[in-house]
Amino acid sequence: MNKKKVSLKDIAEKAQVSTALVSYVLNGKEKESRVGHEIAVKIKAIARELNYEPNYLAKSLRSGKTQTIGLIIADISNPFFANIARIVEDEAKKNGYTVIIGSSDENAEKSRDLIAVFLNRQVDGFIIVSSEDSEEQIRYLLDKNVPFVLLDRHFPDLATDFVSLNSFKAAFDAGSHLIQNGYKNIGLIAYKSQLFHMQERIRGYRQSLAENRIPFQSTWLKEIGFETVEKEIRVGIDDMLAADFPVDALIFATYRLAIAGLKYINSLGLKVPDDLAIVSFGQAEVFDLYYCPITYVLQPMEELGKTAVEILIHKLKQPDADKKQILMEAKLVARDSSRLKVKVA
Amino acid sequence: MNKKKVSLKDIAEKAQVSTALVSYVLNGKEKESRVGHEIAVKIKAIARELNYEPNYLAKSLRSGKTQTIGLIIADISNPFFANIARIVEDEAKKNGYTVIIGSSDENAEKSRDLIAVFLNRQVDGFIIVSSEDSEEQIRYLLDKNVPFVLLDRHFPDLATDFVSLNSFKAAFDAGSHLIQNGYKNIGLIAYKSQLFHMQERIRGYRQSLAENRIPFQSTWLKEIGFETVEKEIRVGIDDMLAADFPVDALIFATYRLAIAGLKYINSLGLKVPDDLAIVSFGQAEVFDLYYCPITYVLQPMEELGKTAVEILIHKLKQPDADKKQILMEAKLVARDSSRLKVKVA
DNA sequence: GTTTTTAGTTTAATCGTTTAAACATACATT
DNA sequence: AATGTATGTTTAAACGATTAAACTAAAAAC
Missing domain, CATH: 1.10.260.40 (lambda repressor-like DNA-binding domains)
Structure with missing residues (x-):
């Protein structure tokens, strides 16, 4: 220069x-x-x-504060997280903080690297969307007393600040909604993951069946590996349709699963919702644009992001404050893809 | 800590x-x-x-280098840019650089702010997807001798490094493809923008008509304001369909325009491609998932992002090297939305 | 008329690195 | 023995800011 x-x-x-x-x-x-x-x-x-x-560098070196937040998200190519990132960035800027973003791509090792790099860069604190098997990293941060807030996903056994979604309730609502609209054989396509939010979605789904006295069939639940989504989804859907109690409705536990699933459903020539009703987590323009608009679970992104920043910044000022643990509620947005089932004569 | x-x-x-x-x-x-x-x-x-x-801060203070790149993109909620961001981040990391991302939301003022903040943070250089009316900012950087590379959009009058798309050729190809497939009344929905890439898309489109001796109708070209996309698109499409030479095919100059346009086309009950063929710039899962897969202009995102990083890093090492100005070619991916026109009997 | 206060300013250490220059030894050369 | 060279190590300034502490001079207090 x-x-x-x-x-x-x-x-x-x-x-x-x-x-x-x-x-x-x-x-x-x-x-x-x-x-x-x-x-x-x-x-x-x-x-x-x-x-x-x-000169920020000099200031920071002296003060030990960089006015920088490290944001680690699970997957930047997922529009849900991309939006969250934008919200976090905006909110942080309002408070005089800069955000550096990293995508862990749902990979514990990448996540560990990012945390190391960001710590090195002396971020003042973290906002983290944890990936599979990263609990130990969170423990480490806790132990080192690094300020952070978990976003969207948390570990029930760890005493951390977090802002996430009531996934159990959201999935329960999704299932109940389908049942109310006359669907009985409801499948769930989830990730094969120990992450709490995913387990909660499964639990909520099963609870909705249970409360409506619909006996759960094991073929109705597919847990898909991150790395092999495309293939496993095809096999899974085939299996669900060929079962003794073939599904007449499907819930997708994430956006990415929905995309892959819908592609396959299209290619099978199945008609939504007549052949198969759909409810999905995540939200995106795709759901509006599909020939039959998709019913989805509306997550309060704006609040999630803003609250995470708020909590973190508060924590930076008052490191010893009580831990904030916030579960937000999702709202089911009913569209055509789950409309009242037409009874087959 | x-x-x-x-x-x-x-x-x-x-x-x-x-x-x-x-x-x-x-x-x-x-x-x-x-x-x-x-x-x-x-x-x-x-x-x-x-x-x-x-300690990076101390190192940077001493060396005057932060090993940080400022990436300013025009709109993070656009999947094209979100992907570019990810690619840039990965490539930068490979070279030992951290990226800080900011979204200007197509707004010159925000862009100016971001540049100021990033300069303050002592980024070593910039990768910038310029927004409307930001030419003067680029001049400023040039004048201050700050290393930067323009990405995806450039200013033909400024001697800067850049990596962008041959928009003229891409639009020309899109138009020619539709014409070859039997469409004659072809509309273009673009942004109302002085940015070169947009003007080039318009020029390419018109050239395709001209070379095929199709007289251009002024109703066929709609330039939409950023702020009022939804409304103007509806009016624009209505107008195009009601014209003396109603369009039988539409080109969308960007992803966002395509989304808005397709929504409206859906709501009108028009069938793609029989009522209206479609070709769009930008790419996204939506285009696959649409009931009739959308023909689109495939931009070499990976190369664009990687090359930008490469050029910038090279420039950081050798500030006086010649300016690199790279135009990459897009590839038209033909799908059903522009298939051979069925002649009406 | 000395002491104390007050106001206004400078000094110098500090944050954690880097690096040219100075220093100190040992060894080789004449 | 005097000088030169190689080897190994320390000193200290520098990057650009912050801030406790020291200093100075004038005004107030006794």
């Missing part, structure tokens, strides 16, 4: 004073530090004239 | 040497600086034992 940046020293020289005075004035400490009024005015004028911008 | 971080000094003390030696050893300069072999081994051992991690 051409003209080297102006520093406190430059201003000090031009004003014929020490850097200390300049620092006091520009940090609004003229009162406490009893800086002469005239000189204060002069310093401010010179600072403006030279277009002074403080 | 609990245990304060270990510094060079801690290692130095434990090894009973000066920090200089430690620094030399840990930076692999033992040879040039003739550090004793035994002591070098000892220092390394202690560093490992204490789990030493250098």
Whole structure:
């Protein structure tokens, strides 16, 4: 960069004073530090004239604070997380923080790397959407007393701050909704994951069946591996349709599963919802644009993101405050893909 | 954070040497600086034992380099850019750089803010997807000699490095493809924008008509304002369909326009491609999932992102190298939405 | 007329690195 | 023995800011 940046020293020289005075004035400490009024005015004028911008690195090195938040999300190519990232970024900026984003791609190792890199970069704190098998990393942060907030996914056994979704309730509602609309053989396509939110979705789904006295069939639940979504989904759906009690409705536990599933359903020539009703988690333009708009679980993204930032920033100011554990409620948005079942004559 | 971080000094003390030696050893300069072999081994051992991690802030302050790239994209909620962001991040990481991302939301003022914040944060360089009216900002960077590469959009009048798409050719191909498949009345829905890539898309589209001796009708071209996409698209499409030469095919110049347009087309009950053929820029899962898969212009995202990073990093090492100006070619992916027109009897 | 206060300013250490230059030894050369 | 060279190590300044503490000079208090 051409003209080297102006520093406190430059201003000090031009004003014929020490850097200390300049620092006091520009940090609004003229009162406490009893800086002469005239000189204060002069310093401010010179600072403006030279277009002074403080050097964050120096500031941070001295203060130990970088005003930077590390955001680790599970998958940036998922529009849900991309949106969350944007919200977090905006909210952080409002509070004078910069966000650095990393995507762990649902991979514990990448997540570990990111945490290391970000710690190295001296982020003040983290907002984390945990990936599978990353519980131990969270323990580590807890142990090192690094400020962080878990977002969207949390570990029930760990005493951490978190903001997530009441997945049990959301899945329960999804199932109940389908049942109310006359569907009886309801499948769930979830990820094969020990993550709590996923287990809760499964539990909520099963509970909805149970409360309606629908005996659960093991073929109705498919748990798909992250790495082999496309293939397993095809096999899974085939299996569900060929079962003794073939499904007439499907719940997708995530956006990505829904995309893959719908593609396959399309290719089979099945008609939604007549051949197969659909409810999905996650939200996206796809769901509007599908020939039959998809019923989905509306997650309060805006609140999730904002609250996470709020909690983290509060924590940065008051490290010893009580842990905040927030479960937000989703709202089922009913569309055509789960409309009242037409009885076959 | 609990245990304060270990510094060079801690290692130095434990090894009973000066920090200089430690620094030399840990930076692999033992040879040039003739550090004793035994002591070098000892220092390394202690560093490992204490789990030493250098402090980036101090390093950066000293070196004037932060190993950080500022990425400013026009709209993070657009999957095209979200993907680009991910690619840039990955590629940068491979080269030891961290990326901080900001979304300008197609807004010059936000873009200016981001540039200021990032400069403040001492990013080593920028990768920028410019937004409308931001040419002057680019001039400013050029003038200040800040290293940067423009991505996806560039200004033909400015001598900058850039990596973008041959938009003229891509639009020309889109138009020609429709014409070849029997469509004659072809509309284009673009943004109302002075940005070069948009103007080029319009030019390419018109050229395809011209070369096929199809007289251009002014009703066929709609330029939509960023802020009022939904409304203007409805009016625009209505107008195109009611014109003297009603369109039988539509090209969308961006992903966002396509989404809005398709929604409206759906709501009108029009059948793609029989009532209206479609080709769109941008790519996304939506296009696969639509009842009639959408023909689209495949942009070489991977190459775009990687090349931008490459050029920037090269530039950081060799600031005076020649400017690289790269136009990449898009590839039309033909699907059902633009299939051979069925002649009406 | 001395002492105390108050106001205004500077000094210098500090954050954690890097690195040119100075220093100190040992060894080789004449 | 005096000088030169190689080897190994330390010193100290620098990056740009912050801030406790020291200092100075003038005003207030006794």
